[in-house]
Amino acid sequence: MRSFFLTALLGLFVHAALAQTPRTDVLHKLDRSTLNVKVDEVTETDVVYFEATAPTVRKMLPKNGLWKLVFADGSTEVFNQPTELPAAPPLESVAQRKDSTFRKPPTSPGYRINLTVGTEVSYFPAGLNKDWVDDSLGYGMDQNLGFSVRFDYRFIRPLAASLTVGYSQWELLRRYTQNGSDQYQETVTMRRIPLQAGLKIYVANHFFLLPSGGINLLTIKRKASETHPNPTAENTSSTPITYGASLGYEFHAGRFLVDLSGQYQLLNIRQTTSAPGSATQQKVQFAGLRLGLGFSTKK
Incomplete structure (x- = not known):
């Protein structure tokens, strides 16, 4: 009888404990x-x-x-x-899965390479380039049209090494008149091939800043008519230093690339002969706009 009461009492304690356990x-x-x-x-x-x-x-x-x-x-x-769970892959032996399971993860696909060919429009402010834009003593050049090829190699995500090669030509025809009739004339032809290297810095999304510097292969040819007081043709060449910066935007559509940028350059002209007895020596400043089309790829 005593054993029965002990068993019943133990059962009551267990039931109470379970009842107090919160669900x-x-x-x-x-x-x-x-x-x-x-x-x-x-x-x-x-x-x-x-x-x-x-x-x-x-x-x-x-x-x-x-x-x-x-x-x-x-x-x-x-x-x-x-969410539906994907089916478990079939069991394979270690020997069968050796190549796939223990294969090294693929390496990085590489860094982006850009190549564009662009048209450049340049403007030479008269207030900053007095001798340069003068028709009589300078080259009469206040604007110019040329083209360039640009190669970029992005060695880390926000930075790319940039190399630009361009070409532009300008021709000025001077006519000297007396009493309304032409007496003689001369033609000044200038060819400029800029070679510049820079560092393209991607500042936000596809916007970039490109400080650059280099040299210009500058060739100037002056040819006068036979009636000119100094009819001798003159050819001069120089390699003035140029430096400046560009601010631009890149647009990618697959491998197709559009590179639009505005630039400001300073051309350090040491001494060039633009007219008989005159020499142009100044720092020429100009602003420009470049529209480049090309492609981008990964190494």
């Missing part, structure tokens, strides 16, 4: 993982809950990341359908 709510995520919580509130977009490890801290999960909520009383509220 929790269970959140089922779309990836089929679960989270035992105490739900405080279910809003239109979120589920607010407490965790056992932080019973005073309100947390929330968006409904769009949950499959369902199973309450402690057994009721269920479904929010979304669970």
Whole structure:
């Protein structure tokens, strides 16, 4: 009899202990993982809950990341359908999977290479280039049209080494008249081949800054008519230094590339003969606009 009472008493203690063990709510995520919580509130977009490890801290999960909520009383509220798990791959021996499992990850595809051919329009402000734009003593050049080829090699993500080679030509015809009739004339032809190297700095998205410097292969040819007081043809050449900067934007469409930039350059003219008895020696400043078309690729 005494044993019966002890057994009954033990059963009452176990039942009381189980009755005091609180059941929790269970959140089922779309990836089929679960989270035992105490739900405080279910809003239109979120589920607010407490965790056992932080019973005073309100947390929330968006409904769009949950499959369902199973309450402690057994009721269920479904929010979304669970994510389908991919089928497990077939079992293979280690020898069969050696090449694929232990293969080294692929290396980086390389750095981007740009190559563009562009048209350049230059403008020489008269206020900054008095001798240069003068028709009588200078070259009468206040604007010019040329082209260039630019090669860029991006060695790290925000920086690229840049090399530009260009070509432009300008011709000035001077006519000397007296009493309304031509007495003689002369033609001045100038060819300029700039060779510049720079560092292209990508400052934001596809915008870049390109400081550059180099030399110009400058050739000037003066030819006069036979009636000119000094009919001798003159050819001069020089390699003035040039430096400046460009601000531009690159647009990529697959491998096709559009490079649009504005530039400001300073050409350090030492001494060139533009007319008999005159010499141009000044720092020529000009602004330009370049539109380049080409392609980009990866090494």
